[in-house]
Amino acid sequence: MELTCERMSYGPDAVARDEGGKTVFVAGGVTGDRVRAVVDREEDRWAHARVAEVLEPSADRVVPACPFAGACGGCPWAALSYPAQAAAKRAGVVDALTRIGHFSPERAEGLVAPLVTPSDQWGYRNKVELAVTRQNGRAVLGMHGRGEADVVRVKSCMLLDKAHAGAVKSVSGALAYLSNSHDLDLERVGIRVSRRTKDVEVALWDRPGAFPRAQAAKVLADALRPTSVVRVMQKGPAKARRIAGVECLSGAGSWGELVGDERMRVSAPSFFQVNTKGAEKLVELVMEELSPQEDEEAMDLYCGAGTFTLPLARRAGFVSAVESYGPAVRDLRRNLESAGLDNVDPIGGDAGREFPDTDADVIVVDPPRAGLAEDVVRRLSEQPARAIAYVSCDPATLARDLARFEAAGTFSPARVTPVDLFPQTFHVETVTLLRRL
Numbered sequence: 001m002e003l004t005c006e007r008m009s010y011g012p013d014a015v016a017r018d019e020g021g022k023t024v025f026v027a028g029g030v031t032g033d034r035v036r037a038v039v040d041r042e043e044d045r046w047a048h049a050r051v052a053e054v055l056e057p058s059a060d061r062v063v064p065a066c067p068f069a070g071a072c073g074g075c076p077w078a079a080l081s082y083p084a085q086a087a088a089k090r091a092g093v094v095d096a097l098t099r100i101g102h103f104s105p106e107r108a109e110g111l112v113a114p115l116v117t118p119s120d121q122w123g124y125r126n127k128v129e130l131a132v133t134r135q136n137g138r139a140v141l142g143m144h145g146r147g148e149a150d151v152v153r154v155k156s157c158m159l160l161d162k163a164h165a166g167a168v169k170s171v172s173g174a175l176a177y178l179s180n181s182h183d184l185d186l187e188r189v190g191i192r193v194s195r196r197t198k199d200v201e202v203a204l205w206d207r208p209g210a211f212p213r214a215q216a217a218k219v220l221a222d223a224l225r226p227t228s229v230v231r232v233m234q235k236g237p238a239k240a241r242r243i244a245g246v247e248c249l250s251g252a253g254s255w256g257e258l259v260g261d262e263r264m265r266v267s268a269p270s271f272f273q274v275n276t277k278g279a280e281k282l283v284e285l286v287m288e289e290l291s292p293q294e295d296e297e298a299m300d301l302y303c304g305a306g307t308f309t310l311p312l313a314r315r316a317g318f319v320s321a322v323e324s325y326g327p328a329v330r331d332l333r334r335n336l337e338s339a340g341l342d343n344v345d346p347i348g349g350d351a352g353r354e355f356p357d358t359d360a361d362v363i364v365v366d367p368p369r370a371g372l373a374e375d376v377v378r379r380l381s382e383q384p385a386r387a388i389a390y391v392s393c394d395p396a397t398l399a400r401d402l403a404r405f406e407a408a409g410t411f412s413p414a415r416v417t418p419v420d421l422f423p424q425t426f427h428v429e430t431v432t433l434l435r436r437l
Contacts, residue, residue: 002055004038005029007086010096011426012076012146013048024049027146028070030080032058032089053154061085065122066158066424072143074128074159075424082423086115089428093395093418101399113417121423123162126257127274130172130189139179141172141189159424164193164200167224171202174223181213187234190268192255196276201228203268208233208244211315217250228252230268243269243327244422251262254331259283262310269306269327278421282431283311285417286364286389289433292316292391295363301351301376301383305331306400308364308391313341320356322347355379371397374404381408388434398430403433405434412437 005026013027016037024055028051029035037049047420064070064078076111077085092110097108116163130141131151142153153172158163171191178184190203217229228251234241234388246253246268254265257272260280266272273279286308292298298316303309305328309321313336321344323329326365329348347354351367352375363385370378371394380388390410392398398416405411419429 001037001039001049003029003049004155005031005033005035005058007031007091008080008426010092012073013261018047022047026051028079029054030077031056031060031084032060046422048306059359068143068152068154070422071145072152072154073146073150074157076146082121085423086117086420088421089117089426090418093398093403093416093428093430096395096399097402097416099399100396101403103399103402104359111413111416115418115420115428116281116285117420117423119275119277119423121420122158123160123165124160124277124423125157125159125274126194126276127190127272128160128168129191130168130191132186132188139176139184141175143168143420160191161193161195163195164191167191167193167200170223174219175204175221178212178215178219178389182215184212185209192266192268192272193257194257194276196258197256197263199228199252199256200224200226201230201251201268203230203232204235204249205210205232208235213247213249219352221250226251228255230254232268241274246327259307260311262306262335262339264305264307264310265331265338266305267327267331271326271328272305273307273421278419278429279307282391282421282429283308283418285419285431286391287311287315289389289415290362290364290432292362292389299356299358299360299363299383301363301365302367303332303346303360303364304328304366305425306335308366309344309346310335310339310341312362312364313339313344316362317343319344320347320358320360321345322349322351322354322356324348324350324354352376352379359383360385364385364391366391367397369394369397372401372404373382377404378408381405381410386436390430390434391434392430392432393427395428395430398432402432402434410437411435 003016013025023046036053036058069078097103115366142151192201229249231247232245235244292315298319300321303321414435
């Protein structure tokens with residue numbers, strides 16, 4: 001069929017409508033393209049198609065800077081000009097507030113600030129993950145492709161920090177060489193780099209069992225000279241993996257980064273924003289919105305290794321910090337000790353079950369993609385706090401949760417600031433200020 005792409009979805013595809021008005025998600029299209037596309041999936045209310053030919057390219061279509069953009073899943077919007085990416089990301093947040101949060105279009109437009117772009121459009125990532133497959137008994141490593149099982153072999157990733165562009169090739173070659181003489185049953189390989197601290201960590205993810213520890217450390221040292229090589233062992237089914245243990249094969253056993261004035265160490269299983277400049281901008285926005293005072297008490301839910309906890313502790317009198325993931329809790333305690341901060345209570349556990357028994361003046365929440373549990377919204381709404389900063393990585397769950405806050409009647413969103421931590425992709429981070437009514 002011939003289609004005209006009307007806009008970008010919150011996803012890798014453009015959105016068009018067929019002659020009957022059915023929504024069609026178009027892989028390989030960008031806003032404004034007229035294309036010939038082949039349908040590869042059809043449902044009652046929507047269909048999915050792939051571009052077979054661009055008949056009339058959009059004025060916003062560009063030649064991707066990365067030659068693997070069409071095959072690799074890491075930069076699905078690389079064919080869309082950056083100004084168009086920025087406009088689409090802000091529009092996506094407005095759309096979520098209107099469609100899911102049931103805010104009026106006028107109010108949603110007024111709430112959402114212009115998109116903030118804190119980093120370069122390429123070379124901004126401090127982390128990449130390599131997929132692993134086996135061909136003729138040998139390990140083959142590369143970037144995750146568009147399909148779930150696809151592995152794209154590349155010499156470098158243009159999203160990774162430019163000072164470490166060759167790390168992908170070095171790690172892939174070293175582990176492929178090792179697989180010639182040893183049975184490597186790797187599930188994935190993580191590479192974390194820092195231009196600021198010069199730290200480079202390679203994390204080898206596999207299952208418990210025999211492993212050539214010394215040999216893996218040696219070939220990686222020869223290829224890359226990493227500051228840390230770790231093995232992360234997992235148990236359980238594919239969709240419910242749990243950490244069975246972490247082994248330090250060489251070096252520090254963790255990765256260090258400088259975020260603003262705070263020096264942090266993060267273990268391989270722990271979450272850390274992949275865009276360091278973006279993380280700094282999030283901290284800056286949260287601190288500006290909350291303006292914590294030294295006589296105030298703060299709460300930081302889903303705090304991870306302490307990205308917001310440390311700067312909060314520098315400004316507020318006391319911080320209750322809650323994190324459910326064991327490795328991140330250990331990282332948080334280590335980072336607090338290294339920073340010399342003793343005005344923080346690090347609490348390990350689920351935010352709902354371990355909700356701090358305290359009255360906070362300011363609150364930060366940075367939940368995973370699933371957003372806040374309904375019970376957590378209720379308990380936050382019962383707090384006497386003057387303001388809440390909600391950091392979100394998913395506009396849909398943010399919109400749902402903001403509607404719940406509105407229904408509770410205690411806090412209301414005053415401003416939603418979208419921040420582009422992930423250029424060349426559809427993902428967008430937001431910082432929302434909720435003020436007490």
